[in-house]
Amino acid sequence: MFAGSKTAFRAWRGRLCPGKWGIAAFSAGIACAVAACGSSSTSPPRASVATTLAAGSAALRQRDYWAAEQLFLQVIKRDPGNFAAYYNLGVAYEAQHDIRGALRAYAHAQALDENFVPVIFNRAVLYSRTDPQLAMFLYRKAIALQHDSPTAYLNLGLLEASQGAQLRAQAEKDLAKAIKLDPSLVSHIPSSLRAGLSTAGTAPGKKAR
Secondary structure, X not given: OOOOOOOOOOOOOOXXXXXXXXXXXXXXXXXXXXXXXXXXXXXXOOOOHHHHHHHHHHHHHOOOHHHHHHHHHHHHHHOOOOHHHHHHHHHHHHHOOOHHHHHHHHXXXXXXXXXXXXXXXXXXXXXOOOOHHHHHHHHHHHHHHOOOXXXXXXXXXXXXXXXXXXXXXXXXXXXXXXXXXXXXXXXXOOHHHHOOOOOOOOOOOOOOO
16 A cells, blocks of 8 residues: 555645645634525525635535535536635545546646646545556656655655566665655555665664754
């Protein structure tokens, strides 16, 4: 099993913050907004796209994946260019083991923002077993955009090692980089691969000073 086989980056909404991917702080008043509290109309006004997206993120955080899926689909229907809805929809599909749906949603998200590392990483994880060449390409793209991602180096190195002797040297190089960035990851590397690793003077499993 590749480290990071579970989705490494959770739901995101709002503007990106460099180096951070995760569910943004969620307003406690969102439930009232969704239900149009206080409205006397028999047909409550439809929630805004932003409100629906936020409600979907909340459902995702609460692991109500089906509800999250429905809310993100509503956002996409009203705003087909909404990157966050596609990305979060992919997370919801993946959590429900709908890999095809997740890949479709992630592909749409990457088409809208081709350099968003979490979606590139998540696609690489899903393709690791069905299309290793594409998975390696995606991991390398993620690393090119985020040079200090130890899990990307680890997954790439393990995948390269599985492809045979022709990629063994590159696999050891990438695995060594993963350990250098995060020595704790050495436990994810088979013993047969550890002997060939060179971690720039750092013994496997020990932090550099």
